[in-house]
Amino acid sequence: MSTNQRQVPQASTLTISALVVLNGIVLQEGLLNGGNAYKWLLITVPLLLIAFYNIMQRRHAILRNYPLLGYLRYLLESVRPEMRQYFFESDLDGAPFNRRQRSIVYQRSKNVKQTVAFGMQTDAGRAGAEWLSHSMYPAKPADDALRVWIGNHQCGRPYHASIYNIGAMSYGALSKTAIEALNKGAQLGGFAHNTGEGGISSYHLRGGDLIWQIGTGYFGCRDENGLFNDTLFEQNARQSSVKMIELKLSQGAKPGHGGILPAAKNTKEIAAIRNVKEGTTVYSPPAHSSFSNPTEMLEFLQKMRFLSGGKPVGFKLCVGDKEEFVQICKAMVATRIIPDFISVDG
Structure with missing residues (x-):
């Protein structure tokens, strides 16, 4: 900057100067006229103190540069x-x-109609647009057209599942009211409700079919050291509401790491459901402790199928490396252990 250029005062300097002048005017008015003029100091003095504090602090650059106007942001x-x-x-x-x-x-x-007459809002000409096409001879779909049997020849108790089901959401991540509503909705709609990896709570048992998800924390089927417990698993898996068991390997939202149950959320009820110690922080490891390769994973699925009484078992994964999935397929051929379903997460 050349020496003949004048430096423009910063906004913070202008703000402090204006407030000092304003307080001076109020004081002068009070000295000259007395009375109610001093009441304005209840506003101007706090503003001046706030401005002084903001230009001294180092946490918020905006408030440091704009001591009062910065709050508008x-x-x-x-x-x-x-x-x-x-x-x-x-x-x-x-x-x-x-x-x-x-x-x-x-x-x-609310059981209210959502019909919108006279036209449509979507652009039917755009790429990827979807609609129901007309037919001169519409046919009535079969009663089981929207359902599929899950369970191969190795499964003793196949499940006739709907193609529309409720995805995995744990109690704790959702409130008890939300879990109850989802499960009752599953009962009304005739479809399945995935428990999420947080275990089976009493709020999941409201009449809807369950897909019990088992994560790396083995909640609801773990011992005091966090390892898989055959007895506890069998007790939960053989409940009539549990129709399938899903082994969670990974999910798209959490690549490469497990999860954390904070101590503040680990209430007495949550601890009882998940078989953990109340009031402690519980970590779900990134990987399962019960297996370390595709062959061991399939053998673990076979054990869960046996302990559950022959119910369908499968696994959920987010494919990060295609070769890893190819190795699972090769292990299926080698061991002849075939999962009943595979859930692919995005």
């Missing part, structure tokens, strides 16, 4: 989602579910 950030949702977002915007999709869920939960 945080205010606008806090109301941004509501502003977008109610004023700027169209019915087809939003992710993962747009307003129209959410409205369908709300209306169906």
